[in-house]
Amino acid sequence: MADRPGRARGRFITFEGGEGAGKSTQIRLLADALAASGIEVCLTREPGGSPGAEQIRELLVTGETGRWDALTELLLLYAARRDHVQRLIEPALARGCWVLCDRFADSTMAYQGYGHGLELEKIRDLHRIVLGALKPDLTLVLDLAPEIGLARTRAGGEAERRGGEDRFERMELAFHERMREGFHAIAKAEPERVALVNAARDTDAVTAEVASLVRARLGAAV
Numbered sequence: 001m002a003d004r005p006g007r008a009r010g011r012f013i014t015f016e017g018g019e020g021a022g023k024s025t026q027i028r029l030l031a032d033a034l035a036a037s038g039i040e041v042c043l044t045r046e047p048g049g050s051p052g053a054e055q056i057r058e059l060l061v062t063g064e065t066g067r068w069d070a071l072t073e074l075l076l077l078y079a080a081r082r083d084h085v086q087r088l089i090e091p092a093l094a095r096g097c098w099v100l101c102d103r104f105a106d107s108t109m110a111y112q113g114y115g116h117g118l119e120l121e122k123i124r125d126l127h128r129i130v131l132g133a134l135k136p137d138l139t140l141v142l143d144l145a146p147e148i149g150l151a152r153t154r155a156g157g158e159a160e161r162r163g164g165e166d167r168f169e170r171m172e173l174a175f176h177e178r179m180r181e182g183f184h185a186i187a188k189a190e191p192e193r194v195a196l197v198n199a200a201r202d203t204d205a206v207t208a209e210v211a212s213l214v215r216a217r218l219g220a221a222v
């Protein structure tokens, strides 16, 4: 879609990290801060974010942990991602909105690549086929030991609120550890796009660092 004349394209920011690291908490706080500074914000999430992608999400987040083999899961994720990008993310960026997405392609690399052992190059190839060169302007990886994240999720009663949407959460701890290492590797490989944020601190400290990164890297007045 062509950008609207006179209005700059929006920025695309993604939040990544393990379960319970604080992604949903921090993304809402950043959305509020950006909106208060006069920026139009579109808050979304993956898997899902558009009606079709939300239907695919249901297939991904419910049922047995072994419901899909790793490649089938990857294809479902990218089918959902394409719909989300085409119908929501790209049009919003073209209108000048700043799109904030709770999980995106790096989660796929971490889960299906580092977690399940799918070839990383295969995932990159599929990304190129489905989305071309699209990548976030800034990715914030909330970094936290998985056992702390899982304990936060349980303490916060998230599982009950999610009504059975816990297929990924129930994976073994070693899987979550591999995922965390994956996020570290991604951050190391693409430091201009990806920043690691220590999420073991209290919410206010994490929020302050997120705001400072968004100021420094994207020039927003938050």
Ligand SMILES: Nc1ncnc2c1ncn2[C@@H]1O[C@H](COP(=O)(O)OP(=O)(O)OP(=O)(O)O)[C@@H](O)[C@H]1O
Residues within 6 Å of the ligand: 017, 018, 019, 020, 021, 022, 023, 024, 025, 026, 152, 153, 155, 156, 157, 158, 199, 200, 201, 202, 203, 204, 206
């Ligand atoms: N810095 C923090 N310190 C302590 N608890 C926190 C912190 N940030 C968030 N929490 C709490 O931890 C729980 C998980 O937070 P949140 O839902 O934001 O994480 P998430 O990364 O979105 O998790 P998920 O991957 O499961 O969606 C919530 O109950 C939240 O209130």
Ligand SMILES: [Mg+2]
Residues within 6 Å of the ligand: 023, 024, 025, 102
């Ligand atoms: Mg969340």
